[in-house]
Amino acid sequence: MKLINRHNFxxxxxxxxxxxxxxxxxxxxxxxxxxxxxxxxxxxxxxxSVMITAVLSLHYYLQSFPLIPVLxxxxxxxxxxVAGLVKLVDAVAGTTSDAMWQMLLSVTVPYVISxxxxxxxxxxxxxxxNIILSELSEAE
Amino acid sequence: MRFIKTKExxxxxxYLELHYDEIDDETREYIxxxxxxxxxxxxxxxxxxxxxxxxxxxxxxxxxxRTFAYTESRTVEFRTSLNKLLDSFGDIGxxxxxxxxxxxxxxxxxxxxxxxxxxxxxxxxGEKLIMNRGYRKxxxxxxxxxxxxxxx
Numbered sequence: 050m051k052l053i054n055r056h057n058f059x060x061x062x063x064x065x066x067x068x069x070x071x072x073x074x075x076x077x078x079x080x081x082x083x084x085x086x087x088x089x090x091x092x093x094x095x096x097x098s099v100m101i102t103a104v105l106s107l108h109y110y111l112q113s114f115p116l117i118p119v120l121x122x123x124x125x126x127x128x129x130x131v132a133g134l135v136k137l138v139d140a141v142a143g144t145t146s147d148a149m150w151q152m153l154l155s156v157t158v159p160y161v162i163s164x165x166x167x168x169x170x171x172x173x174x175x176x177x178x179n180i181i182l183s184e185l186s187e188a189e
Numbered sequence: 190m191r192f193i194k195t196k197e198x199x200x201x202x203x204y205l206e207l208h209y210d211e212i213d214d215e216t217r218e219y220i221x222x223x224x225x226x227x228x229x230x231x232x233x234x235x236x237x238x239x240x241x242x243x244x245x246x247x248x249x250x251x252x253x254x255r256t257f258a259y260t261e262s263r264t265v266e267f268r269t270s271l272n273k274l275l276d277s278f279g280d281i282g283x284x285x286x287x288x289x290x291x292x293x294x295x296x297x298x299x300x301x302x303x304x305x306x307x308x309x310x311x312x313x314x315g316e317k318l319i320m321n322r323g324y325r326k327x328x329x330x331x332x333x334x335x336x337x338x339x340x341x
Contacts, residue, residue, distance in 0.1 A: 116307075117305060
């Protein structure tokens with residue numbers, strides 16, 4: 050069964066976008082940083098949320114492969130897209146010297162957080178299943 | 190409906206006895222469940238025809254278009270597809286765990302997750318089976334359904 054499908058794609062994009070923006074705002078507040086390109090960056094966050102959710106939705110089609118290579122492959126695909134996008138924007142409008150680093154960080158942090166949440170939910174699911182199995186054994 | 194368990198020392202085989210005036214819907218439901226659990230399947234083992242109680246089967250596996258049932262003591266080959274088996278015994282605790290295997294949940298000792306997010310199934314006889322990621326959600330949902338049914 051697909052974890053990300055066309056019915057929940059938009060809601061997942063909205064959720065990840067909200068989390069990324071909240072994280073960005075909190076970080077800026079803590080660091081006392083004022084974003085001079087606020088509007089552009091918000092739309093960049095939205096573009097990343099769509100891109101990341103789209104790449105993760107491919108997970109369903111890759112489930113016959115071991116997970117760790119799949120996660121690494123997906124991460125490299127996102128990084129490739131992001132690097133290409135930054136190069137393109139740099140060629141057209143110009144970017145700051147640390148634009149590439151900032152963009153890579155913006156992708157890596159939510160990606161790692163999502164992977165950790167995915168792992169934790171998996172092991173919790175297994176733990177819950179073991180409780181059910183012991184209940185079934187006791188009932189026998 | 191009441192369920193009374195009585196311990197009797199030295200009886201040769203455990204048995205269930207039903208006392209009724211009229212068979213109502215609840216009793217009928219219990220009978221249908223027990224009937225399926227006590228069903229036997231017929232197949233071949235070492236060239237001889239054998240019958241095995243379904244409740245004794247640890248898991249079914251399909252290998253090279255042949256289907257095998259594994260019990261603690263023997264392996265029985267029979268001519269039924271895994272899909273047909275699931276249709277017949279899906280409601281008595283048999284759940285698909287991969288494209289080629291169906292496991293009896295009552296024969297599972299415990300589960301363990303690995304780093305590739307596959308689930309390793311430890312059976313009560315010590316055997317290990319691997320559940321593919323694609324069947325995980327379906328498996329856990331089915332497990333919840335069985336628990337709900339047993340509580341009802």
